[in-house]
Amino acid sequence: MTVIEPFLLSLLSAPGLSGSEGPVSKIIAEKWRPLVDEISSSRLGSLHALRRSAVEGKRPSLMIAAHMDAVGLVVTKIENGFLLITAVGGVDDRILPGQAVIVHGKREIPGIVQMIPDRLMPSNLTNEPLRFSRLFVDTGFDQKELEKFVQIGDVISFAQPPILFKDDYIAGHSLDNRASIAALTVCLEELKNYNLQWDVWAVATVQEEGTLRGAATSSYEIRPDIAIALDVTFAKGPGSNNHMTFPMGKGITIGIGSNVHPALTGIFKKIAEEIDMPYAMEPMPRSSGTDSMAMQITADGIPNMVIGIPIRYMHTPVEMASINDIMRAGRLLARFITSLETNALETIFSGKSS
């Protein structure tokens, strides 16, 4: 068992949908408190943890954002004792029927996502996956009881417990992006024994799924000189082996494209090679689909980097990742941070270092 495993398991067992990140935020704050010099919350609820530089006076700062919110469901209507639902974030509705869920009302209520039985379906729909409009959550309560505990807007999280597989694979409902929270924690632990030249902000952002609100507002508040988004990306798997996917368990991905700064892409490649860390280049021709989209255009602009951890079955209750890759992402970030000299901004962006 790796050192990060128990923490990762606790992250994967906690709810924390976009806009309702409270429970997972608490767990992260507890874990990070001994690893950083100060910790606070933004107005929108993002967790800001600072490892202060050992250098006196003015020094540059780095922000690493890993979003802590997860996709899930939300109640739109209570009808005849059933909950009608829609998505929080980009949930893949094809896999929802039969899933166990928890409804976060006045109290937590177990439920299952269900649908019209196959034999009773309108014939034009029998061969298609059911979209949200035909799915509902059954809690066993009748309308009257349900209205006592549940109101429109209450979120519904997946109840799937995490599963540890042979070797280093793990599955769970919010590896996107708790895998990155774990990686960022690995990084903070690695940094424990170092004096840092830069201020380093570890930020667990809120509301990434769909709106990127946490990263936009946190990067405005912190105004780092460099920002890194740590997020998951698509791993290769059955039927998905094209150029948009990356091998799982075989290293992290380094972003390249207009959303990241070319000098940072160069630096990260160099560092990965120096420490023999396997990596794949992840082309981001338009935008990265990560917190970097918001951070790059904050205030007068921030140079960005995106580091990816490949996972399978994105946005389902059983996403799968490699714990090795999570450790690698954390170690790569730590290596980058410890390599930063106080004058690094000049060396990186003048092109001298690569």
Place this chain on the structure above:
Amino acid sequence: MKELIRKFTQTAGPSGYESAVRNVIREELKSYASNIQVDTLGNLIVRVGEKNRNGLSILVAAHMDEIGVIVSHVEKNGLVRFSNIGTVFPRFLPGSRVVFLNGTRGVVNNEKPEDITKIPKFEKFFIDVGAASDKDCPVKIGDLAVFEGEFADYGLNIVSKALDNRAACALLIETIKQIKTTPHELIFVFSTQEEVGSRGALTAAFGIEADLGFALDVTPASHILGTKMQCDLGKGPAIKVRDVNFISDPGVVNWMIDGAKKIRVPYQLEILDVGSTDARSIQMTRSGIASGALSIPCRYVHSPSEMINMNDYQNMIALMVRLLTNPVSLG
């Protein structure tokens, strides 16, 4: 009260071209507020009250722009091709009428469809202004028009084009009229360009730096139309919990619910699967602002015949006055 809504809805103001609406609103406000400004993007900003010890600076935004169309090309035969300003649904287009900002009127129709059971694509539509050729066409590329949709009084319900969002603009003015004292600094923004991405509210909120902000808008009351959203006319103002681009601050939601309960007006909770409001821009200003939204339930949003309920309207004014004249607790 209905007269004000009539006047506002029947004034043309597509996104980016809100000046006529702004003038009507400013005229109406003159006797109730002294501190009125217009910023670079055309937002009309009205300040009322001063922040005292228990007070906050509260930003309330109601957009004054409406959807419309813009001429993209005039055919040799005089028919006018157009593009959309904001979300214009093709299903409402056939047979609708438009009026250009230069006064030219036209009817919208489409090329003969291959399949009459399907709604034609947007590019199949044109505006006929009665011109025989491109040379004598009274409109040219870049001219804007809004949809025609007369105001109609059905008694409890009213119908018009542009109730989205002139109903909220009128409601905000009725609210301002009723506020006598407040512990807060209230900053009311009649915002521009909401229908094309909440741009007015974005810059206004950045300039204002409020402690708390919320949007006033309409929300689809499509309960009767077989959707899974539970919102209908006559059941009270809608307190937004989330929409496509926005998640309300839970503290703001509770503050609004408590306010409604205190004055015993009915309310509905709003979850929206399509669309958004100025709240999304207010929330992500600078390092973030606690934000929410209050909506007037409205049927047939973005059609030339939108419908709202006057009880909802009155109840929302009462709720607004309650919220803005008492100390705020977001606990």
